[in-house]
Amino acid sequence: MLKIEKIAELSQVELELLYIGFQQKWEKLLKKKTFQEFCRLYQSTDSRERYYRIMEAGELAGVFGISGFFSRKKQVKGHKKQVSDWRWYFGKELLNDSVARNECYLSFLVIGNAFQGQGIGKACLQFIEEQSREKAEIKCVTLFVSTSNQRAIALYKRAGFEVDRKVSSLLTKYFVDEKSWYKMKKRLR
Template identity: 30%
Template structure:
């Protein structure tokens, strides 16, 4: 398995796996498949062209050349909050779940954020209906700091989110 920072040349594969995740696990994400379809490939290439010093980005895990999973981050913008980053868009294809891909992605992203030297707190939100993800995050050292009731709504169904953090 190879885990690496994704660049503009990876845009098509990133979009493909992101759309797959939004279709297979729609309750786990804040955006919808329909919203994601509105983002042009050019915009994705632009997002991925910041390079490793940018304030947002994605890592991908490749198994035998196939993109098996992704994890994204963004740095908070305000001067008093720039020491924090949020993890977003964690998704592992079903065939690769339970194989260590998610752990490898999280380890790579946390190592990268720590190595930057200007980020010391990482946050994430996870729907409470995903106990496997919560267990992984806890094993990685994340601690809960809040529960947001009805954080997401899909149709008539609400989903609570556990907010978690780790200090680097």
């Protein structure tokens, strides 16, 4: 049975799933192809995301993060930013979007390979929509997706998301090897 649960932070195994889900982008951004380096930097980054773990029959099936006015910024204490980490922080800023007060932003959704094609992504989107509808201020759910990720785009469209705009950036092409993105939106009210 599918279970979606809020978690305070991503564990090592959840970070590994996130890393694998976007491995090509992370490695391009980091210029170091190690999971340990990804963990060090990801855990040192201030964040507004609320994290969720997806369990299926007692196994980790996926993770996702959402943010909006309802989420508080989590500041990491005791970590000094190093000049050598500039690519990470600059790249993360490029991938961030300012979230309007009336929106819920899906910053990432990763379903493990063994669990894909089973409706888990759809169930997560329904969960996010239900959570968002409970907050009267939230009028829409938004996300960014690479224009080359046709499988994800199809999932989002089936769930009622529409392309709000196309964004192209030579900087994101340089840092994460993706030039074109769709901002997709699902209106709730």
